[in-house]
Amino acid sequence: MKFxxxxxxxxxxxxxxxxTTSNPTRIVILLRERIGIICSNSMKDEAxxxxxxxxELKSATFRYPVRRPRRFRPWATxxxxxxxxxxxxxSSGTILGLVGPNGAGKSxxxxxxxxxxxxEDGTLKIEGASTxxxxxxxxxxxxxxxxxxxxxxxxxxxERLCTMRxxxxxxxxxxxxxxxxxxxxxxxxSTFSQGMKQRLSLATALLGEPEILLLDEPLNGLDPVxxxxxxxxxxxxxxxxxxxxxxxxxxxxxxxxxxxxxxMHHGRxxxxxxxxxxxxxxxxxxxxxxxxxxxPPSSFGEGVEVKEIPLDEGEEWAYHLHLEKGEWTSxxxxxxxxxxxxxxxxxxxxxLESVISAATGLEIEDAGFTILSEAESDA
Numbered sequence: 001m002k003f004x005x006x007x008x009x010x011x012x013x014x015x016x017x018x019x020t021t022s023n024p025t026r027i028v029i030l031l032r033e034r035i036g037i038i039c040s041n042s043m044k045d046e047a048x049x050x051x052x053x054x055x056e057l058k059s060a061t062f063r064y065p066v067r068r069p070r071r072f073r074p075w076a077t078x079x080x081x082x083x084x085x086x087x088x089x090x091s092s093g094t095i096l097g098l099v100g101p102n103g104a105g106k107s108x109x110x111x112x113x114x115x116x117x118x119x120e121d122g123t124l125k126i127e128g129a130s131t132x133x134x135x136x137x138x139x140x141x142x143x144x145x146x147x148x149x150x151x152x153x154x155x156x157x158x159e160r161l162c163t164m165r166x167x168x169x170x171x172x173x174x175x176x177x178x179x180x181x182x183x184x185x186x187x188x189x190s191t192f193s194q195g196m197k198q199r200l201s202l203a204t205a206l207l208g209e210p211e212i213l214l215l216d217e218p219l220n221g222l223d224p225v226x227x228x229x230x231x232x233x234x235x236x237x238x239x240x241x242x243x244x245x246x247x248x249x250x251x252x253x254x255x256x257x258x259x260x261x262x263x264m265h266h267g268r269x270x271x272x273x274x275x276x277x278x279x280x281x282x283x284x285x286x287x288x289x290x291x292x293x294x295x296p297p298s299s300f301g302e303g304v305e306v307k308e309i310p311l312d313e314g315e316e317w318a319y320h321l322h323l324e325k326g327e328w329t330s331x332x333x334x335x336x337x338x339x340x341x342x343x344x345x346x347x348x349x350x351x352l353e354s355v356i357s358a359a360t361g362l363e364i365e366d367a368g369f370t371i372l373s374e375a376e377s378d379a
Contacts, residue, residue, distance in 0.1 A: 063267075140207070
């Protein structure tokens with residue numbers, strides 16, 4: 001019920017504002033205030049003292065069979081595309097961003113994690129799950145596309161799923177109310193917009209209060225205000241210990257949502273960890289952001305490209321320093337100006353765009369990703 005209350009506050013509060021509201025930032029602030037009360041009062045005791053591994057995938061391989069007819073065996077098949085030798089660990093309270101070009105194997109991996117595709121090789125373990133029933137209760141899966149269409153209604157679909165999973169039908173009705181479909185529960189599914197279908201898919205993923213959420217392109221079809229509320233919901237779920245895997249082609253969404261990333265290409269993992277960790281593994285140029293007062297540094301050392309950046313209030317100079325080789329160690333930072341007054345001194349990740357290009361050798365547009373400007377992503 002605590003889980004349902006959290007979702008309810010987000011959706012119900014969101015529905016109090018029209019899509020065309022002129023102040024979406026105010027909505028997000030109010031959502032944070034309301035959700036914060038719930039998390040501090042009713043969920044704090046659920047947070048563990050540390051993270052634990054909720055999911056472990058070792059040497060996982062699944063390949064789709066491809067028909068390759070032969071002279072005397074017209075039905076013959078051979079292994080085709082899929083995932084190969086995947087090792088993955090998902091910790092409690094972590095939001096993992098799944099990134100890769102079209103055809104990299106992201107959706108296949110999510111279906112393997114959701115136990116919808118059988119492993120050809122390797123093992124998959126879920127914390128606390130030892131039977132198919134307990135496994136199903138631990139996982140909430142939201143596919144990229146669900147063909148929600150008539151004849152039938154949202155209420156009938158939820159009742160059917162509740163019956164299949166031995167969940168009280170009343171829980172399904174509650175979830176429809178929580179995602180804002182209660183008043184449309186008896187409407188024909190063929191009348192639903194893409195955003196309404198996404199809400200119905202989210203409601204089905206939340207059945208059973210899962211500890212692990214697998215979300216394939218969850219923000220498709222949602223307006224900017226609903227996207228902001230959805231990101232807020234994911235962060236609050238992670239703070240209470242829910243493990244979340246999100247796949248998206250919109251890089252700005254993933255950079256805002258995810259704590260760690262898994263980069264996939266041709267069915268294999270080519271990078272994983274935080275952005276800074278992946279950047280170092282790929283040997284990308286290290287960037288240091290510095291700003292301060294008084295006279296700027298007279299020298300930045302050898303092999304450093306210097307670029308001026310906008311000043312914050314009260315600053316007199318600010319730069320991005322790009323190292324051609326190596327990392328910004330404490331010794332190298334001290335060489336910039338040991339007695340200078342810095343207002344900013346921090347490592348700047350390269351960003352998903354640079355990391356993906358370096359890992360795959362593809363330009364972002366060719367890989368099928370969407371790049372939003374800062375103004376568009378904040379809309």
